Amino acid sequence: MGKERSELLPGTLDMLILKTLARGPEHGYGIAQRLRQISEDVLQVEEGSLYPALQRLQLQGWIVSEWGQSENNRRARFYRLTPSGRKQLAREVSGFERAMQAIVRVLREA
């Protein structure tokens, strides 16, 4: 593991899950895989933390789940973004970007 790993910013896990699911339905293991691949192993999360987050998002009604067949023909639970989840993702992304820009400005100026 040559690369330096970085802790996830607090509160961003939900947004990342939503973003991952925006590309299509996926099961828990698949979400973990994709997060790792896309971030090129930089974002470090304990994979177990996905599961409480998935439960929370379901309760909010932003994602729904159903059991289906996985790529290797195993029974797996797939999560899918709902329309209100899509809206929530947009809100979170724009809020996050605003915050990031502000932080970057502060880091540059101060």
Added chain:
Amino acid sequence: MRFWRKLRNLARRGRLERDLEEEIHLHLERKAQEYTVAGLTPGEARCAARREFGNVTRWREESRQAWVVGWLEALLQDLRYGLRAMRRSRGFTAVAVLSMALGIGANAAIFSLVHAVLLRNLPVAEPEKLVVLQPQRGGRPWFVSYPMYRALSERQQAFAGMLATSGQGQKRVTLDGAARQPDWVRTSLVSGNYFAVLGVEAHVGRTFTAAEEPLAVISYGFWEREYGLDPGVLGRTVRVTIGHAPDLAERVLTIVGVTPREFFGETVGEGPEMWFPILGVMPEAVRAQERNFLQVVARRRDGMSTEQAQAATHALYRKLLADDGQRPEEYQMRLESAARGLEGIRGRMERPLWALMAAVAVVLLIACANVATLLVARAAARRQEISTRLAVGAGRGRLVRQMLAESLLLAALGGGLGLLAAVWMRGALAALLVARLQVGLDAPVLVFTLAVTALSALAFGLLPAVAATANPKAAGRPLRLGQGLVAGQVALSLVLLAGAGLLLRSLRNLRALDPGFDRSHVLLVEVETHQVLLRGAERLSLYRDVRRRMGEIPGVRSASLSYVGPFGGGSRGTTITIAGDATPHPAGLELASPAYFSTVGMRLLAGREFGDGDALGAPGIAVINEALARAVFGNANPIGRRMRAADREVEIVGVVRDARQNSLRRDPRAMVFLPLWQQDTDFGSAEIRAAADPATLAAAARAALQAASPAIEIGEAKTLHEQVERTLLTERLLARLTTVFGAVALVLACVGLYGVLAYGVERRTREIGIRMALGASPAGVRAWVLREGLLLAGVGVLAGIPLTLWAARALESFLYALKPADPVTAGGAALVLVLVAAVASWLPARRAARVAPMKALRHE
């Protein structure tokens, strides 16, 4: 939305668990597979997968927490924990639950009475619109005749409907086709629109539609008892005898309906079993203008206030009286709400019931203090566990919540048990009030009990829980809190005991009183002769017939009739003037038949009593009592003097001893007695002096009255002793119940005292051991613990004395020949408390004295 999803999740928890488990399992498997492909051994791969995943248990826990309602989950957990704790200390649980059951049960029972008698509306349609038309004549309650009711009803415009009722009487009724015949049936004569105005629909069949039909409606209870709920009862007939001997006639009435189970008529405390239309049973009432036997209830029209209705009705009533040739200015018409039914027993029970409610509230307070004391002692014993949990980071709020959950469980168990006890007691309580009451556990009673239970749990749970989790440095605090609670219990117990003592002693004072007549061997039969429509000589011969028939019953020494009768409940007033002196003297008036004084045992001091010849047409005579003789004639002999009484010239022929009239509490008033035979009027009471037990003659006496004239409505038959006792109903009820409550309070306070002392001894075993090792004798140690117990009781008694004095003042109106601040009673109560406290302290003291010094020193 989220809350509902969570609640739904709570229900399908099992599936959610399984799903999560499968998901996590799959995840770990795939991950391990990935590492195996990368070249790790299966064992290493599994380890690596787990490392990447993190703490499986923790993530599983967190996922679960997401899908359930946090506080609900925590509450369930707390309750489970509470149940475990309760199972662990069974003795404590039993005492606590019993305490609460006593406290809550007593409250539920008394409240169910308060609710039934004082608060509950009639079970009819829109009861708040009902008013009773209360006529008054010369300031006293009056009744109306059927023609007057008819005229009022036809000419009024303030009401949507107006009904009339005779109230409850008793009749001999023959049930056709029934297996057995009931003894006496409680009946009520009502107008044809009675049920329609009340808005009561028949449970089975129908109610009345017209005024004259020979029909009957029966109560649900009667239907159940006499007909076994047989729906075939509709169309069956019952027969009642009407008229006067020898012109008796039988009337056949058809049962057309059964009233709903909860319906008890219009008067709280009564419960007729059969209703007849007035004209169906006594058609002649249509013309009987002088028979004032009806009460009128009306339903207010929408938008008409009670004041407007009263003004209109009063004016109409006076106009109708004037049309009849009466003196309208003597009469008044008042409207009162009848939402909760006609007064019945309400007036006389109101204050006693609230007093009892206060007493049971005190019992509950003591019970709460008791459980709190025990909780404090137990929490102190669990100090180590609690400090450990606080130390490892348990929130204080969470711990307090956990202890409160246990209190809630204790209170709920106690409340449930108390409710059962209340159900079991309600019959006995209704009987104590000598009334037909449907004391039910309806919604308001249940809500009240629930609220009391929840409040109790808070009351006894909060203080100990907060104290137990407080700064551990204040080690002495729980013990001091426990001592304070015990002293408080003792103080409150003193209030109840002293109250019970005051009530018992005044009851004894009242019973020891000489009422002025002889209450043994006398039977009274209450009668109502409004439906007797005879006049003059015909009436006189009926009355003579009644007296003769009663006198012929075997075992009867003498029989008499009177207008009110001893302790008959009513009274008539009049004004006396003597010839040659215009000064009016107020006096009570009683009309009495021959042999009245000897029958009820009022001693004649001079002259004679009335004879059978002192009748209509004979010279007017009177008997007066000592009080009147003294007031009018001083020391002069009144026999042979003439006076004017009740608009009539009479000669005084006798003087009798003073007797109390309707209440043992009131001193005898001046009385004048006139012969009933000379009055051509109603009588209300028949008296019999029996050779042996008068109660055994009741059936024969009623039969004799009924045989003379079925139109004589017969009320209760009871001995004069019972009649006098009945006026002590409130006193007896209060004295008995407060004594029971006082005893309960005493026991509870002792349990508290014992608990605190035993815990203190337990905690100081080491100290006691050291003392004994240093030479203290077992007797000295015993005395030390005893002294502590007595000190606590003493402090409680001292604190209770001002409380007792304050509470006793509220009881003043129930007391007789006794001051509220009676030192003997308060002192006696205090003595009882201290003695019992000494007994309760004895056990822990003995245990302390038996401590073996060496063992004690090794104790910790």
